[in-house]
Amino acid sequence: MSLSGWICLVTGASRGIGKGIALQLSEAGAIVYITGRQEKTLKETATEVDERGGKCIPVICDSTKDDDIEKLFERIKQEQDGRMDLLVNNAYAGVQTIFENGGKKFWETDPSIWDTINNTGLRSHYICSVYAARMMVARGQGLIVNISSMGGLQYLFNVPYGVGKAACDRMAIDMAVELRKRGVAAVSLWPGPVKTELITQFVLSNDAPQEAKIPSQLKDVFANGETPECSGVCIVNLAKDKNLMSLSGKIFMTCDLARRYGIRDVDGRPIEDFTTLKFLLTQMPYVSWLSSFVPSFIRMPRFLLPLLNNHF
Template identity: 30%
Template sequence: MNDVFRQFSLEGQVAVVTGAGKGIGRACALMLARAGADVALFARTEADLASVNAEIIAMGRRAIIVPGDANKEEDLDRLMQRTLQELGKLTVLVNNVGGGGPSDPRKFKGSSVADMLSFNVVPAYNLIQKSAAAMETAGGGAVINISSVAAKYAQKHFSAYAASKAALNQLTRNLAQDFGPVVRINAIEPGTIMTDALAPFLTPERKERMERSTPMARMGRPEDIASAVLFLASPASSWITGKVLSVDGGVEAPNF
């Protein structure tokens, strides 16, 4: 193998991808498998995981399906146990579970803010904690948390979501200090990506305005994020930890 390509190879690696059934998670799982990794697929909808699983198996890689809820610690324990038992080790973790959207702070209850903060931070924290020992045993590992550009913007109706993703960014920076040098922990801030989650908010007028205000003149694709995940999971980024990488088409201000 060419030395350049070897720097991006994940041959012999085992990855866990949460939210792997659709969108960014699906693209990440497929990208890591193409780079040589075996993949444990985790999400709530088993049928979605089965489709991704079939594509990975067709590549000649191993994959397992672990349906579950990232908010339930027993489901995360089962994910870890099955990954180690059936795939042999764990070296890459993609914390993609999370989400949210616009909310009116005059109506959005504090309990809903707490739920959003928990959803975007606690599963990632739990999985990093549960994965660290296995990665150390394997000789090293890489964690990639999927955040959002909302974490760095000030805009109307995004206080709860932005705060939760900003918390995930700071979690990334601090845990990198705790688990280095053996485990690297980084995050990616996607810009506006064409996914099923975005579709309900994307009117034709809004899409046209967003494309016009993006230097790269298009919306992002899940594969754009998956390529960045591959870089941060691979030996090519072996001296990068505790960093947040924006993958946003060059947008420097809110354009939603």
């Protein structure tokens, strides 16, 4: 129970990665507030947390509404005597829109796709971070985690997606600068491909919409992807790191934290390191056979990964 007594908030936790994070935080002993727009799915997640022996408090909150966010933090402040130890900015509403518009260029889609992808993501992350930081700074400790992706480094899905993820990364980096002397850390976390409910529906299912079809190689990567709880395992280990402040302002992939803490996914599988030369070779049809001869410890510098964009 390494996080016993911690007060945590995970936004967008009624399913997917957010749900997985909430499950792992609660298993570690934390009291976890979770948000979402649908009462039914929120209660289902809370019930699953309770069945595992954790404590979860579901709160209906529309992350596009500033008043809802303000009321959420006011409630936590009153119920927990002003304490908040960990905020995970995970709320996101763009997955279905991304796949329904798969293959379309930015000028071929309605401009409102920007708001669909980035209001419940980027904008709400900033607002939640403001309220959380006020509580954390007052106590001189805390951790803010932005759930982002490799789309912040190289083209992935579409223009609004990439810009939003790059901004989430930059937000964590810049928040860390202003929070450093206050004992509060901020990081950005890139999960690998995750086999969530929506990915199963829009990518892996035989009934997936035609417009959502993706290359077979990428489909295979998702089929063998991380569990939704993998990011939660990583965040629990990060939160209890005695050198947490030295990590503030950094961008981590789940495989980075797996390597740092020696952890595996909840199903026992090793967490795939997408930066290894061995893995990257497996994604290149004509030279994939070379991967069996390459040691797994050889990694590509992250800034070079966009050069391989055409192979994914």
